[in-house]
Amino acid sequence: MPYFRQKIGMIILIGVLVAALSFVILVVKEKKYKVSTDFLIVRNQTGNQDYYSLTKSAEYLGKVLGESIYSELFIGEVIKTGKVGEEFLSFDKGARVRDWNKIISVKRGPELGIFSVEVTGDNQKNTIRISQAIADVLVNSNKIFLGENQNVEIKVLTGPITENNPELETIALVLVGGMILGVLFGFIWVFFRNEINYRTEGYYNQEESARKPEIVDEYEESLRYLNEK
Incomplete structure (x- = not known):
């Protein structure tokens, strides 16, 4: 001693x-901005469905959407909104999906039909546009991923909210x-x-x-x- x-x-x-x-390493690795948006999955009641089955159904649909957001099909729908140009990602399909997955993060609430989508980037305006395009696809074109007869609505709860990245809490934890x-x-x-x-x-x-x-x-x-x- x-x-x-x-x-x-x-x-x-x-x-x-x-x-x-x-x-x-944290500052160099992380993007400068983070834009987050919270979504709610509303499953309209049909027939004799009870609240529990509706909740579990919304939870399942949230998982489906959460995984779909990382797909090439979803990227294509984001570009179709016109809010972002096709050149914001690589034209190679494999590289495009990899780059997309680096800037997108989906967080789901446990046993709830609520999920959050975070977009990170070094350009604040472009990051906000990408977040808005994602919200547009989820709200207006969710049937592409969930099916035509699901009787589901996706509503924006909060956002898009822009924050500096990384957050102070993350910096404190790293230090x-x-x-x-x-x-x-x-x-x-x-x-x-x-x-x-x-x-x-x-x-x-x-x-x-x-x-x-x-x-x-x-x-x-x-x-x-x-x-x-």
């Missing part, structure tokens, strides 16, 4: 460096997590360095102890030689 107390400054410094590196990880790494590094130094010193001490009898014998032999002279 005394050794760790001596190295506490170095351990804290490592924690600060890892936290700073984590922050830089704290980086600091904790750095401190743990510092403790491990100091521990192993101490172990290596201890074993190295022990090896030399053992070697020196093993040589002491030889030194004594050489000294005694030298004395006998001088006495004989």
